[in-house]
Amino acid sequence: MRIFLYSVETSLKSLWREKWINLLTVLSISIGLLIISAFATITHNLDSVLKRWSRDFGLVVYLNDGLSKEAEDTLTAFFRHDADISGIKYISKEQALEELRLTLGEQSPVLEGFEDNPLPSSFELTLKQERLDPVFVQRKASEIKRLNGVEEVQYGEKWLSSLNALANIMKVSVVFLGGAVFIAIAFITYSTIKIFFYRRKDEIETLKLLGATRSFIRLPFLLEGLFIGIMAGAVSALGLFGVYSLVMSKVAGFLPSINIVMVPLPLKAYMPAPLAGALMSFLGSFVAVGTIKY
């Protein structure tokens, strides 16, 4: 335990003595972590936007003109039995026209130009929460479209599918980029610790001759790597918080809808970067110190 405390002291001293190299190392690592956190955050936001939008959209099922009451009832019954559907709202031709009239307000007289009611009857379907992924919505829509009496199904498909494709690309890139960044972190710490290790080669030799054990020699270096990683993680978490808050407050000024896209990050979203940084940095220093031979 005292050896541990002494190692902590030694590593902190070394952090301070070599503050410029360490600062550079910490900054390089935190930039890497910041890039990956930013990517992950954007992806996360995109994902949650997709979820919410597909919830709002629901499915609008337009019916063939002049569909019989029995056929409509059959469809109602069918939707009611579908386990994926949580809400059904029937809108008749007349209701649709009334709604349109209300929406148009003062311009509603333009509707007088039509002899017949041009609007179709429709169902507005709400899907169960857990079924709200874009791919599923798409499949469900084409399934319903094949039913008898259905003219058209709308669900904002263009938006959904392109956003979804983007989100998927982002997810894959986050994984690859993350992997690359983590390896880079381990490597950066590896080279810094290796430099320190070589610089203190004489001192290490003396320690060995005085009877120091392997862990006594190793521990300060490992701790130093760990501290570098934690500091870099903290810096990047602060950076992410800063950038994110800035974007949310500044962009919201001229683009209020950004608040729909960006949700405030929960505290735990700031944790992975420091943890990953610490872990990879520790790993880097572990490899750098290697085995001590007697």
Added chain:
Amino acid sequence: MIRFTNVSKSYDSDIVLKDISLSIEKGEFAFLTGPSGVGKTTLLKLVYCAERPDEGEIVVAGWDLKKIKPGTIPFLRRNVGIVFQDFRLLMNKTVFDNVALALRIHDMHPQEIKQYVGDVLKEVKLKHKENIFPQHLSGGEQQRVVIARAMVAKPTVLLADEPTGNLDAETSGAIMKLFRGINAKGTTVLIATHNDSLFHGMGRRVFYLKDARIEKERIE
């Protein structure tokens, strides 16, 4: 305490020690002498496992060095205090910290470390320089720091390689007195030196190294 049996050691093709056998008993105070380059330092290095013999057996404080595991070597060395010929002081640490290092590796309590280091620095008359860095000390003062570090952990064996090389006759005398003191408390002492005035008239065993062999062994 230290026993060599038919030990040979060469660097590349250069034979430094050939068929050395010697035995130093527990509590003994012995000397190793011979001309420069004869292999005194090499022999001491064999004792603390910094070099391995090509042939022969070495037993130190009960450890058979042929069978010792790398992980055990630190524990052997904690029983052996060493005054290195090249000092091996850490230049980025103060006198106090240099000496304290020999105790820190033992996981000793800081309060105790302070006590032990303070006492030994008083013995070598360097208490007033404990916060100074070694490069600001004279050669003789550095020498005494090294001696303090070797003694502070109260080792069972003390090896001193040319411990008075940088000292005047008077200080040498004081240092030899320190060694006699630690020897009186039970530590086995082996001193390598080419300065024969250190052992003349001491009545101690002296091993004479010449041409890779122990030429003679006698009480001076």
